[in-house]
Amino acid sequence: MPILQFAPFSSVVSPAFWHKLTDLKIDVLRLDDAPVGISGSYGPGRSVHDRETGQDIVMNASFSVDGESFAGGADTAAGQHGATRTVYATGSFKNFNTIEEFKNADKNKLFNDEAQEIWQSIVASRSAKQLTRFFLISYADLKKYKYYYWFAFPAFVSKPAWEIEADGWKNVRTVFSADQLASIDGQVHADRQFFVVSKQGKVGAIEEYEAFFASVPAHERIVGFIDPSADPVNPGWPLRNLLAYLRALYPAHTTSVQVLRWRDLTSSQLGTVSLPAPLPSTTTDRPSAVGWERNPQGKLGARVADLAPMMDPTRLAAQAV
Amino acid sequence: MQALQSHLFAVREYLSPVLKESKFKEHGRITPEEFVAAGDFLVYKFPVWSWEKGDPSKARDFLPADRQYLVTRGVPCLRRAQSLAYTDADEDAERLLSFGDGGTSAGEGEEWVETHAGRKVSQNQSNAVLEEIPDVDDGGDDLARGVAGLSLGGGVGKGAQETPDLADLDDIPDMEEDLEEADEATAKPKPAAVVSSASAAGAASSPAEPAKTNLLQVRTYDVMITYDKYYQTPRLWLIGYDENRTPLNPQQIFQDISADHAQKTVTIEQFIHSSSLQAASVHPCKHSSVMKKIIERMNNSVVAEQLAQHAKAGSSAGAAASKDTGKKKWFGRKSNSSVKEPVNEDEEVEGMRVDFYLVVFLKFIASIVPTIEVDSTTSF
Known part of the structure; x- marks a missing residue:
């Protein structure tokens, strides 16, 4: 039987998120780089009918964070109107003050801490609420309107595989x-x-x-x-x-x-x-986890959002003719 | 200049009174209450849409605090509007036909196109389109920026031009490479150039295969609808992402707007429910007249349909009244009124309801942004 492979999450960061971060950074957080709780969301995947070719094109839903992500998280967001299928996930967000700190951060530790938190929620509280927990690290170059960021969606590895x-x-x-x-x-x-x-x-x-x-x-x-x-x-x-x-x-x-x-x-x-038989005896040890998002080059690495064209007043003035 | 204009518009909107009386059939404008009603209907009918609160300091007091504007995220945009330029007029006509009354002729479709921005009918349109294609500009721009070494950031989506910054960042995560490479249960990442953003993980499967060969660059858009108090119409806003989910710059967004509207009716402006966010916006100055035309057309067909239904129901109910108790009840309710038929017709044939306003609005918007699939409302 073929091994079951899972489609990784792909993240989308709304410019509103970076705007909000910029405001927070300047007015509230300043040099405080302690992790803060945020929320993200995803919906069901869908397929789109291409009117040109008549084909259906598979569209996986993205995992998105936006300007509301800082505010209260999933609790407030869940009270939305309509029969929305948008699923809210909680996560933590750490913004580093310098690019060096961002690069040199102990990412394994950060990742394992988050994975541990998910595991704890499973074995201790038997709750499924934290299963989609995620985290985001970033460095914001506020002067150049450039934002370096990296998502991780910790997921436990099953050995043997499903x-x-x-x-x-x-x-x-x-x-x-x-x-x-x-x-x-x-x-x-x-x-x-x-x-x-x-x-x-x-x-x-x-x-x-x-x-x-x-x-x-x-x-x-x-x-x-x-x-x-x-x-x-x-x-x-x-x-x-x-x-x-x-x-x-x-x-x-x-x-x-x-x-x-x-x-x-x-x-x-x-x-x-x-799971293929025979099974190893079950343990309650935490399995290893994976889930760093890959960048557009397909590597495990950070992404960059360059918002200068949409944020830099001089650039905006130039395009407004 | 444009900034000045934006401010002027903002002041003008602030000063203009809130529309109180329903006028949507007379001149295509709606009141805030109707906007909320139509929005509720849209959210109910198409759950991809939801209400947002926006920045509390920018909240508009004539709208409920939790229903300031409508948003839908991740709207796919399969190809650039430029590639549709030649078929644009046909598309418009087609759209109009789909509004229902079977007798709509191509002539009417053209009439609508003409009405909108006062532009020429289809034959001339393609010429105009040719002149206005902004892609040369854009390509040159990117290239120039790349050559000049200005830090454009790999973020703009040209995977090939890796800026020094990005190259540095690639060094970071060596430690995780081992861990994840060994994971057999992660679907392989697809080469970004071939597979598109949201369908990124979609490959490997036969249905997605043909799409891949077409090298579709699927962009996604966040689409917002706000209420414009001055024009008393909804107003559309767009924030786009490329296939790597990096935000689009204004030039790239204009590629997805039909050439007649790019940089004319569609401009980059400050989003009214945020203190700093910039978004592309369709200027609402012509919305009400276009909406009026479309609503008139739809209303006629809706009325005709309701009349037909009513006549049918009436006759069949009359015939079946003796045996079918369910229908008799329904019929009986109506016959309580002293004068039967005329009154019934008045209350039955109300025509198009204002709830449909935004559904219709999206159909209209679809002609301005032909490749962004804002119109998920195909069932109408």
């Missing part, structure tokens, strides 16, 4: 009836980016796994998540930590897991992922 059944991912419409899908659609929302589903289309929070599936045979248990990846083969990054969560808390039932990649009524997918 494998996907030979028949791959099936469209949900072949599994659920239209009514059941509509019922699932109505019950999936941003506060439940991870959830459990029954064959009848009932939905519960992932934390209720045990009670929800108490009288459900193993092969009918389905776990779902809002999938930022629209790729037909590679599920999105959040699934990695969801599987780690299930392995850590319910090792007896989760050598094979039916996963629902929820996007919308028509394109969501269902598949069975499993």
